Amino acid sequence: MEGKITILGCGSALPTFQNSPAGQILNLSDKAFLIDCGEGTQLKMRQLGIKTARLYNIFISHLHGDHCFGLIGLLTTFDMMGRTQPLHIYAHPDLEKLMRPLMEYHLQNMKYEVLFHAINPRKRETIFEDRTVSVETIPLKHKVPCCGFLFLEHHRRKNAETGEFYIETRKRYAYCSDTMYREQITEQIEGVDLLFHETTFTEKWADRCKPTMHSTARQAALIAQKAKVAKLLIGHFSSREDDHSIFLKEAQTVFLNTILAEEKMTLEF
Numbered sequence: 001m002e003g004k005i006t007i008l009g010c011g012s013a014l015p016t017f018q019n020s021p022a023g024q025i026l027n028l029s030d031k032a033f034l035i036d037c038g039e040g041t042q043l044k045m046r047q048l049g050i051k052t053a054r055l056y057n058i059f060i061s062h063l064h065g066d067h068c069f070g071l072i073g074l075l076t077t078f079d080m081m082g083r084t085q086p087l088h089i090y091a092h093p094d095l096e097k098l099m100r101p102l103m104e105y106h107l108q109n110m111k112y113e114v115l116f117h118a119i120n121p122r123k124r125e126t127i128f129e130d131r132t133v134s135v136e137t138i139p140l141k142h143k144v145p146c147c148g149f150l151f152l153e154h155h156r157r158k159n160a161e162t163g164e165f166y167i168e169t170r171k172r173y174a175y176c177s178d179t180m181y182r183e184q185i186t187e188q189i190e191g192v193d194l195l196f197h198e199t200t201f202t203e204k205w206a207d208r209c210k211p212t213m214h215s216t217a218r219q220a221a222l223i224a225q226k227a228k229v230a231k232l233l234i235g236h237f238s239s240r241e242d243d244h245s246i247f248l249k250e251a252q253t254v255f256l257n258t259i260l261a262e263e264k265m266t267l268e269f
């Protein structure tokens with residue numbers, strides 16, 4: 001079965017007419033996972049006709065607003081739509097501290113449960129596991145604690161000769177946003193089917209990478225090349241650049257199999 005990623009937002013901190021902040025829906029093994037939830041995420045899902053009744057798990061990379069300001073709106077909409085199924089949110093422990101007062105104020109008679117799962121972004125560990133999908137954190141380097149997520153689709157198979165069961169990994173998707181160039185991650189994401197890596201800047205603005213702790217398109221491509229991934233998807237574009245083809249050109253000089261994220265696009269891998 002194919003994995004499928006849908007881009008809900010591929011801008012960075014400052015929303016523009018062209019781009020919304022971070023948000024993606026990953027479909028893997030017939031399940032949907034929401035990765036980051038910037039402002040506008042729920043509207044994009046509605047525009048695309050994405051059914052949210054079967055969305056049970058949300059993964060938040062870090063607590064900068066462009067990755068989580070859409071959450072309270074989404075939770076409120078779920079309640080208005082009569083949701084009763086529990087919702088799991090995986091994030092830095094501070095997210096629960098920020099969200100609980102908002103939920104107590106705005107969602108007093110909520111009819112569904114929200115379960116916050118505290119993750120340690122500095123540590124590589126498995127934070128989600130069901131019969132066919134597991135998710136590992138990818139420690140990143142950013143201004144606040146931040147991690148990416150490595151999604152693995154696997155199936156239990158039986159060896160025809162020995163009768164023993166073994167785990168076969170089928171699809172692998174790595175999401176890496178936001179981060180400075182961090183070569184250490186290449187070992188963990190080696191050979192993934194699809195890597196999303198942030199490219200906030202082009203080399204022209206490379207001096208902005210250090211103070212803001214972001215990457216250039218060239219750096220993202222270097223990570224893809226060193227990790228020998230099958231495909232690279234780039235996004236989290238700075239509002240300084242209107243023409244996103246510059247990001248693509250720059251990345252492709254290093255890693256040809258690069259795809260430019262566009263909002264509402266769906267990519268199979």
Ligand SMILES: [Zn+2]
Pocket residue numbers: 012013022064066067178236
């Ligand atoms: Zn960001």
Ligand SMILES: [Zn+2]
Pocket residue numbers: 062064142178
């Ligand atoms: Zn950030």
